[in-house]
Amino acid sequence: MLRMSTLLLRTLRDDPADAEVASHKLLVRAGFIRRVAAGIYSWLPLGYRTYRKIEKIVREEMDKAGFQEVNFPALLPKEPYDATNRWTEYGPDIFRLKDRKQNDYLLGPTHEEMFTLMVKGEFSSYKDLPLSIYQIQTKYRDEPRPRSGIIRGREFVMKDSYSFDIDDAGLEASYQRHRAAYIKTFDRLGIKYNIVSAMSGAMGGSKSEEFLAPCPTGEDTYVLCKACGYAANVEAVVTNVKPYSGTSAPALEILNTPNTPTIDSLVEILNKNYGGGFTAADTLKNVLLMADGKPISVLVPGDREVDVKRLGANLSGVKDLRLFEDEDFAKHPNLVKGYVGPQDAKKFGIKLLADPRITKGSHWVTGANKKDTHARFVTCGRDFEVEQYVEAVEIKAGDACPTCDKPVVIDRAIEIGHIFQLGRKYAKALDLTVLDKNGAAQVVTMGSYGIGVSRAVAVIAEQSHDEIGLCWPAEVAPADVHIVATGKEDSIFEAAEKLANEIEAKGFEVLFDDRRDPSAGVKFKDAELIGIPKIIIVGKALANGKVELRDRKSGAKEEVDLNKVVSLLK
RNA sequence: CGGGGCGUAGCGUAGUGGCUAGCGCGCCUGCUUUGGGAGCAGGAGACCGUGGGUUCGAAUCCCUCCGCCCCGACCA
Numbered sequence: 184m185l186r187m188s189t190l191l192l193r194t195l196r197d198d199p200a201d202a203e204v205a206s207h208k209l210l211v212r213a214g215f216i217r218r219v220a221a222g223i224y225s226w227l228p229l230g231y232r233t234y235r236k237i238e239k240i241v242r243e244e245m246d247k248a249g250f251q252e253v254n255f256p257a258l259l260p261k262e263p264y265d266a267t268n269r270w271t272e273y274g275p276d277i278f279r280l281k282d283r284k285q286n287d288y289l290l291g292p293t294h295e296e297m298f299t300l301m302v303k304g305e306f307s308s309y310k311d312l313p314l315s316i317y318q319i320q321t322k323y324r325d326e327p328r329p330r331s332g333i334i335r336g337r338e339f340v341m342k343d344s345y346s347f348d349i350d351d352a353g354l355e356a357s358y359q360r361h362r363a364a365y366i367k368t369f370d371r372l373g374i375k376y377n378i379v380s381a382m383s384g385a386m387g388g389s390k391s392e393e394f395l396a397p398c399p400t401g402e403d404t405y406v407l408c409k410a411c412g413y414a415a416n417v418e419a420v421v422t423n424v425k426p427y428s429g430t431s432a433p434a435l436e437i438l439n440t441p442n443t444p445t446i447d448s449l450v451e452i453l454n455k456n457y458g459g460g461f462t463a464a465d466t467l468k469n470v471l472l473m474a475d476g477k478p479i480s481v482l483v484p485g486d487r488e489v490d491v492k493r494l495g496a497n498l499s500g501v502k503d504l505r506l507f508e509d510e511d512f513a514k515h516p517n518l519v520k521g522y523v524g525p526q527d528a529k530k531f532g533i534k535l536l537a538d539p540r541i542t543k544g545s546h547w548v549t550g551a552n553k554k555d556t557h558a559r560f561v562t563c564g565r566d567f568e569v570e571q572y573v574e575a576v577e578i579k580a581g582d583a584c585p586t587c588d589k590p591v592v593i594d595r596a597i598e599i600g601h602i603f604q605l606g607r608k609y610a611k612a613l614d615l616t617v618l619d620k621n622g623a624a625q626v627v628t629m630g631s632y633g634i635g636v637s638r639a640v641a642v643i644a645e646q647s648h649d650e651i652g653l654c655w656p657a658e659v660a661p662a663d664v665h666i667v668a669t670g671k672e673d674s675i676f677e678a679a680e681k682l683a684n685e686i687e688a689k690g691f692e693v694l695f696d697d698r699r700d701p702s703a704g705v706k707f708k709d710a711e712l713i714g715i716p717k718i719i720i721v722g723k724a725l726a727n728g729k730v731e732l733r734d735r736k737s738g739a740k741e742e743v744d745l746n747k748v749v750s751l752l753k
Numbered sequence: 754c755g756g757g758g759c760g761u762a763g764c765g766u767a768g769u770g771g772c773u774a775g776c777g778c779g780c781c782u783g784c785u786u787u788g789g790g791a792g793c794a795g796g797a798g799a800c801c802g803u804g805g806g807u808u809c810g811a812a813u814c815c816c817u818c819c820g821c822c823c824c825g826a827c828c829a
Binding site for chain 2: 198200704706
């Protein structure tokens with residue numbers, strides 16, 4: 184039994200000055216967590232109880248799925264990370280340190296290498312596979328900007344699993360087992376979530392899905408179709424384009440369009456000098472970018488923006504992608520800023536890419552590669568050839584859903600889980616092979632699966648609170664029942680104590696507010712702030728043999744017989 | 754890394770050159786109170802982030818550094 188009279192807890196009346204989001208404010212005010220440094224938090228007793236319950240549920244579901252728990256140190260030598268080049272590639276996000284002999288160490292930000300090496304050290308036959316192992320462990324990432332309290336910390340607890348299979352079919356099966364286990368886990372945790380495609384399988388990337396908990400303060404945006412349930416990261420949205428069905432255009436015509444470096448100014452002059460009815464959607468925007476130092480041109484409709492992040496995610500092999508800057512234009516005098524057209528791309532030696540919306544046969548108003556000049560009836564497939572189609576435009580609310588064509592919405596969420604098919608990258612780099620039936624060495628294929636365990640505390644708080652405090656789902660609340668004794672008579676406190684013991688004997692966890700000094704109001708406020716699902720008030724009504732039973736979430740109150748209240752608990 | 758804001762007691766804050774740094778919450782003592790963050794009286798608690806400078810005098814003005822928060826960039 185937890186007694187408020189001795190519990191290491193001091194609730195706060197005011198929101199902490201450094202907190203912005205609800206979960207952060209409430210977890211601090213309710214005495215669950217305290218900040219130690221940016222993105223680094225301590226757990227107080229109530230918070231740690233909730234944290235441990237979440238951890239327990241995660242562990243139970245992993246074990247049920249047949250995955251084996253292991254544990255790695257957080258303090259790791261540099262060498263394994265050198266083997267995969269991540270000591271360098273991970274950059275400043277790694278916490279690095281040296282031992283007394285000046286050898287390099289790091290605090291593990293993620294453990295692919297260690298898992299791979301562990302399996303390599305023990306197993307060497309296809310008969311040993313499939314294997315899935317996991318750990319629940321503290322990770323360290325020196326985030327450029329920790330934020331939102333416990334949601335994005337520099338030290339956090341993650342459950343990470345890895346699957347090892349001999350072939351792609353095995354990987355797919357392991358992936359599905361993890362997916363199913365995650366669904367059970369998050370359902371038990373009482374988290375609302377969507378499973379979102381994170382990378383397009385069609386583009387040849389590895390399969391990957393994120394579990395996103397919708398939440399207005401979330402830092403991830405994703406696309407959701409309320410009609411059919413389709414959900415995807417903006418990067419992964421695949422545009423469904425119908426073939427061009429309009430009429431074919433007359434021959435390309437050069438237009439005199441002085442002072443029209445922007446789409447708006449172009450549309451204005453088109454409507455003035457070349458018959459009305461033009462909109463930005465009739466024009467073709469030629470966006471120039473530098474891809475690993477080489478200029479490329481990406482075509483999008485004039486009423487659309489290029490989403491560089493999304494474009495980059497869909498251009499496999501490109502590491503560094505950025506928009507053209509003035510000095511790039513200076514180096515490529517053929518490309519006239521504001522008047523670029525695709526017609527001469529081949530001549531200029533520029534790779535021509537296009538959003539799928541630029542369909543074969545469609546014709547556009549676009550630049551004529553000469554200052555103050557545009558061209559119309561510029562037809563795709565006739566006047567220019569697209570070298571490669573790529574998802575490039577910024578996805579907007581109202582865009583057609585890829586699966587059902589209804590308009591989509593853009594929603595915000597917090598990532599609570601991520602599953603993906605890693606493939607053979609780490610196995611290859613660390614030479615993890617097993618012998619197959621024929622005695623030939625085969626590189627193992629891996630999957631990687633993560634759940635933000637400490638983050639889940641904040642996500643549940645974020646999704647489950649109201650104006651007056653937290654409202655924990657039963658499975659993760661720091662206790663099952665919060666008994667509040669009010670009044671000054673010893674008899675009340677004695678009766679409450681007796682009740683607390685009875686309830687505890689039935690297997691419920693009890694938080695007992697046995698404080699004599701604070702007034703009833705203070706105790707009620709604290710109970711509401713802490714958010715234990717069932718609150719029993721022992722006070723005035725005791726004279727009639729009754730206590731009050733409250734449901735924190737619904738606010739429902741009822742007076743019930745003291746000796747019947749135990750049977751009314753779930 | 755770019756932009757903005759901030760740093761005064763455990764928490765929230767007032768104090769723009771001049772007496773002993775003020776208030777609320779919380780904490781301690783006593784009395785009264787006890788179903789919605791009680792009242793009265795007394796008390797403890799502050800290197801005003803750090804270092805330097807200007808000044809007769811600095812929490813207050815200037816500079817350095819450190820730390821924190823927000824937006825963006827970046828990132829699972």
